[in-house]
Amino acid sequence: MALRYAVLAALLEGEASGYDMAKRFDASVANFWTTTPQQLYRELDRMEVEGVIAARVVQQERRPNKRLFTLTGAGERELLAFSTEPAKPAALRDDLLIKVQAVDAGDARAVAAAVQERLEWSRAKLARYDRLRARLLDGRTEEEFLAGSDRIGPYLTLMGGRAVEQATTGWCERTLAILARRAALPTADA
Incomplete structure (x- = not known):
């Protein structure tokens, strides 16, 4: 439902085609919600039928026609109602954490490699978020942006995504250091 x-x-953010929406998801919403283009298009069709969004067809000469979607009054009211409901805590389901939990019974090198991979992925995502932040701020300080912007929600969610990746990066670095120290210790069998 989310x-x-x-x-x-x-x-x-305004009227958008399905393609534009997918790009928006990749650029901003992906730091807290992921979806496939197929799921997105199905949801857009469903929401149009339900009347919470409206679509108009734009004729194009050299490309297929495209549909542009906008919020309706009913969609705005639904979003407002949703914003007043208590938020459910996110459930964390992560295969990497299971591997780390079982590191003593498994292959510590393979677990460390998986943690290293996550670290690299997290650093790359953090760098991407930093580029998005610079684009949003557009030369302004954070204070200037927050005081003068019509919409601060995308910035605030981006900061949430950055905080998660910063925490993940720190956890991965510490986990790798602990695993490396343990690997250097003699085992009880030695």
Whole structure:
């Protein structure tokens, strides 16, 4: 159900095609919600039928026609109602944490390699978020942006995504250091 509200929130930025919405998800919403293009297009169709978004067809000469979606009054009211409901805590389900939990019974080198891979992925994502932040700020300080911007939600969610990746990076670095120290210790069998 949350995909529906992520779509409604993304449409606050204005009219968009399905392709544009997928790009918006990759650029901003992906730091807290992921979806496939197929899921997104199915949800857009469903929401149009339900009347929470409206679509108009734009004729194109050298490309297929495209549909542009906008929020309706009903969609705005639904998003407002959603924003007043208590948020459910996120459930963390992560295969890497299971591997780390079982490191003593498994292959510590393989676990360390998986943690290293996550670290690199997290650093890359953090760098991407930093580029998005610079683009949003557009030369302004954070204070200037927050005081003068019409919409601060995308910035605040981006900062949440950055905080998660910063924490993940720190955890991975510490975990790798601990695993390396343990590997250097003699075992009870030695």
